Amino acid sequence: MSAHAVGRGPGADGRAVIVGASVAGVRTAQALRREGWTGPVTLVGDEPHPPYDKPPLSKQLLTGAWEPGRAVLLDGPAAREAGITLRLGSPAVRLDPAGRRVSLADGQTLSYDVLVLATGAAARPSPWRPGSGLHVLRGLDDLLALRRDLELPGPVVVVGGGFIGAEVASAVRARGREVTLVDPLPVPMARLMGEEVGAHFNGLHRRHGAVTAFGTGVESITGRAGALTVRLSDGGALPAATVVVGIGSVANDAWLRDSGIPLEDGVLCDEYGRVPGHLGVYAVGDLARRRLPGPGGPQRSEHWTSAVEQAACVARTITRPSAPSAEASVPYVWSDQYDWKAQIVGAPGGARLHRLIGDPDGSPARFAALYSGDGARLTGAVLVNWPRAMLMARRLIAEEGALAHAERELTATGQVSRA
Amino acid sequence: MPELTADLGACQGYANCVVAAPDTYDIDDDGLVVLVRTEIPEEDRARVEEAARSCPVSALKVDGK
Ligand SMILES: Cc1cc2nc3c(=O)[nH]c(=O)nc-3n(C[C@H](O)[C@H](O)[C@H](O)COP(=O)(O)OP(=O)(O)OC[C@H]3O[C@@H](n4cnc5c(N)ncnc54)[C@H](O)[C@@H]3O)c2cc1C
Numbered sequence: 001m002s003a004h005a006v007g008r009g010p011g012a013d014g015r016a017v018i019v020g021a022s023v024a025g026v027r028t029a030q031a032l033r034r035e036g037w038t039g040p041v042t043l044v045g046d047e048p049h050p051p052y053d054k055p056p057l058s059k060q061l062l063t064g065a066w067e068p069g070r071a072v073l074l075d076g077p078a079a080r081e082a083g084i085t086l087r088l089g090s091p092a093v094r095l096d097p098a099g100r101r102v103s104l105a106d107g108q109t110l111s112y113d114v115l116v117l118a119t120g121a122a123a124r125p126s127p128w129r130p131g132s133g134l135h136v137l138r139g140l141d142d143l144l145a146l147r148r149d150l151e152l153p154g155p156v157v158v159v160g161g162g163f164i165g166a167e168v169a170s171a172v173r174a175r176g177r178e179v180t181l182v183d184p185l186p187v188p189m190a191r192l193m194g195e196e197v198g199a200h201f202n203g204l205h206r207r208h209g210a211v212t213a214f215g216t217g218v219e220s221i222t223g224r225a226g227a228l229t230v231r232l233s234d235g236g237a238l239p240a241a242t243v244v245v246g247i248g249s250v251a252n253d254a255w256l257r258d259s260g261i262p263l264e265d266g267v268l269c270d271e272y273g274r275v276p277g278h279l280g281v282y283a284v285g286d287l288a289r290r291r292l293p294g295p296g297g298p299q300r301s302e303h304w305t306s307a308v309e310q311a312a313c314v315a316r317t318i319t320r321p322s323a324p325s326a327e328a329s330v331p332y333v334w335s336d337q338y339d340w341k342a343q344i345v346g347a348p349g350g351a352r353l354h355r356l357i358g359d360p361d362g363s364p365a366r367f368a369a370l371y372s373g374d375g376a377r378l379t380g381a382v383l384v385n386w387p388r389a390m391l392m393a394r395r396l397i398a399e400e401g402a403l404a405h406a407e408r409e410l411t412a413t414g415q416v417s418r419a
Numbered sequence: 420m421p422e423l424t425a426d427l428g429a430c431q432g433y434a435n436c437v438v439a440a441p442d443t444y445d446i447d448d449d450g451l452v453v454l455v456r457t458e459i460p461e462e463d464r465a466r467v468e469e470a471a472r473s474c475p476v477s478a479l480k481v482d483g484k
Contacts (some may be wrong), residue, residue, distance in 0.1 A: 027472075034465075056477060305435055308473055334433050334475075341432060341450065387432035387450040394438060 012319055013039040014113030017102055019092045021045025022250070023053055024285025024307040025118035027071045029084045031315030041084050042110060043074075044102070046091035049140050055304055057143045057149040058164055059336050062171035068140060080324060092119070095259040097278050114280045114318055117256070117267050118311075121249035121286040121302065126159075128218065133225030134243045137164060146244065154241030155180065156187040159218055159230070161188025162244035163335045166201065169210050170337045172244075175291075179210040180238055182230065186215035192349045193382045196371045198359040201337070206336045209219050213238070242413045249302060251287050264289055266300045280320065284310040303333040308412040330397045339364050343390040346397040347373070348380030354403055357410050358386065368393065368410050370403065420458045422483050423467060427451055429478035439470030444452060444479075452478065 016032055018025045021043050029043045045051060052071040060066035064342035079086050084158040090106040095115075102110045137145040150156070150172070155189035158169045161183035169181045185191070189198035206210050216357060217233035221243055230238040262268040266289035268275070273288055283289075285307040291298040301307070309327040316325040335342045351371035358367030368389045371380035377400050381393035389410055396406045424444065431449030431480060436443075443463070445453040459467050471479035 053475075210449050303474065304475055308435075312469065331437060332435075332438075334431075336431070343433075385450070387434045390447060391434055391437055391446065 012037045013112065015039050015111060016041045016110035016114045016318070017044065017410065018116040018118055018287070019044045020104060020118030020120055020287065021047070021051040021074075021086070021088065022118070022285070023073060023304060024311050025116070026051045027311030028116050028118060028284055029310065029314055030074075031312050033084070033321040034084050035315045039113070042087055043079070043084055043106065044087045044090075044092055046105075047139065047141070048089040050088070052140055053304075054138070057140070058139055058171060059257075060144055062147070062168065063174045064138075068143070071140075073339070077243070079144055083191065091255065094257055095254050095261065097259055097261065097281060107220070112280075112326035115282070116273075116314060116318075117261070117281065117283040117287055118285050119252040119255070119287050121251050121266075122301075123246070124248040124250050126245040128221035128245070130221050130228055130243075131224035133223070133228050134221060134245060136245055137168060138249070146242070149225055149242045150175065150177070151265075152241040154178075154226065155184060155239060155407055156242050157228075157230045157238050157240040157243045157245065158246065159183070159200075160246035160248075161185065161212075161214060162246060162248070163333075166205070166243050166337050167242070168246060169205060173208050173210055174336070175194055177318070180213055180219060181205055181210055181241075182213045182216055182232065182238075184215065184217040184233070189212060192344065192370070193369065194353045195361075196353055197348075197356065201342075203361075203383075204338055204340055218280060231252070233394075234406065236352050248273070249286070251289070251300065253287065264298070268298055271326040272317045274308060274317070274324070276303050282314050284314050301329065301331065305329075305332045330394050332394065340384050341387070342385045342386065343379070345383070345390060345394045346378070346380035346399060348382055351380050357407070357414055358384075360384065365411055368408070368414070370406055372403050376403060377401065378403050389392070420460065420483070421464050421481050423459050423471070424480050424482070425452050425454055426478040427478075430432045430478045431476055431478075433475050435473035435475065436470045439473050440467050443467050444470060476482055
């Protein structure tokens with residue numbers, strides 16, 4: 001089985017190695033089998049835990065509604081049944097694309113015919129380093145450490161008002177704890193959905209008893225678990241038993257630095273996940289910085305649904321290289337905060353808010369915010385507690401539907417559902 | 420025939436299933452999945468299963484032959 005056969009046709013008996021064992025990696029491995037790959041499939045993960053899913057970390061696993069076992073994506077028996085070899089507990093540390101070899105930290109070397117890079121992203125490290133008691137949340141070990149520290153009495157401070165910070169604040173409130181959420185932006189969600197709708201998300205925190213210190217930076221965090229002090233740029237200081245920092249992510253691409261694989265906070269690849277200049281090498285999920293058709297530079301999607309779709313597509317492209325397959329659907333991300341299930345479709349960020357339909361202040365709230373990039377077509381929407389409207393918006397965005405039409409359809413559903 | 424089941428206690432209304440296979444899945448006004456059909460013909464199985472796999476909380480299952 002030569003690499004060239006893989007490039008030319010369905011050389012489905014080659015050795016497939018997938019590095020990174022969360023949702024993108026696991027789904028790629030499973031999809032390769034479904035697509036008829038008969039050669040060995042090896043899935044490499046740095047963590048010792050059975051592969052697990054990330055979204056519950058800031059939701060059900062943090063409130064305590066789920067125990068970690070529930071988030072497992074692939075256990076030993078399921079892997080054996082699917083013919084997937086799990087190599088867990090040792091990170092990949094080097095890639096030699098010319099020799100088609102991946103080296104692991106434990107000294108093992110894996111040879112491949114097809115390589116899928118799926119090492120995802122890590123939490124952006126905290127610039128503040130108190131003695132203890134400061135947490136980020138990206139993996140299971142982070143969660144377990146945070147859950148342990150949440151046993152300490154006293155207030156919790158969350159730095160960063162994006163999705164992760166907001167979900168952590170919500171989960172910590174659900175545990176009955178005092179929370180202050182700090183972000184240098186006056187309306188942290190504004191970048192994603194504009195000032196007006198973002199302001200409703202600010203209000204959501206306050207309605208549920210979280211204190212917000214927005215428009216305020218962090219100067220320093222000192223002390224230790226149970227007795228921390230967060231000093232703010234406005235001169236204030238917040239005592240905290242525990243601090244959680246959620247200030248974005250960085251791609252886990254450091255291990256590829258000397259490999260010649262094109263990197264730019266992630267692995268540069270085309271819309272099919274193929275890495276240019278490296279036949280048989282693909283990138284999927286949060287690690288993949290894809291050059292998509294249309295304007296705009298290459299982008300990393302950091303959404304679960306996209307990771308799942310990319311995995312299915314890359315497996316098809318690997319098994320049928322002459323008919324590569326790309327993710328077709330509209331960008332979609334959800335976020336669960338307090339009693340809001342927020343769903344964001346398309347690209348409301350950068351587009352103009354056209355209209356807000358429904359009631360953002362009700363209890364429960366239900367609304368749809370419609371956005372347009374060009375004033376004519378629906379290009380993005382933010383929906384709260386209204387999955388049917390999300391489906392409608394998602395379809396209309398895919399069809400490049402007229403804004404006026406979207407507005408009519410959504411207003412009509414809104415009336416039906418309230419009747 | 421393969422049978423499709425939904426765990427309504429787990430469903431969160433994320434609606435990925437409806438996007439993937441709208442002929443089989445729908446969502447009601449409260450945001451819970453509605454199975455349009457539960458007996459899945461063999462020829463639709465792969466597509467219905469792919470939609471089930473797109474559920475972030477694994478609320479959907481296709482079982483049996
Ligand atoms: C707390 C949290 C909540 C989220 N909530 C949502 C949500 O509500 N909705 C949504 O759409 N998305 C959400 N996301 C985003 C979503 O989880 C990601 O898009 C998804 O996990 C991407 O999957 P991935 O497999 O590409 O990358 P990752 O999940 O980052 O997984 C990569 C894996 O590779 C491993 N790895 C890294 N380096 C190496 C190495 N050198 N060798 C071997 N293994 C390595 C890592 O340990 C990790 O397990 C959330 C993410 C987090 C962290």
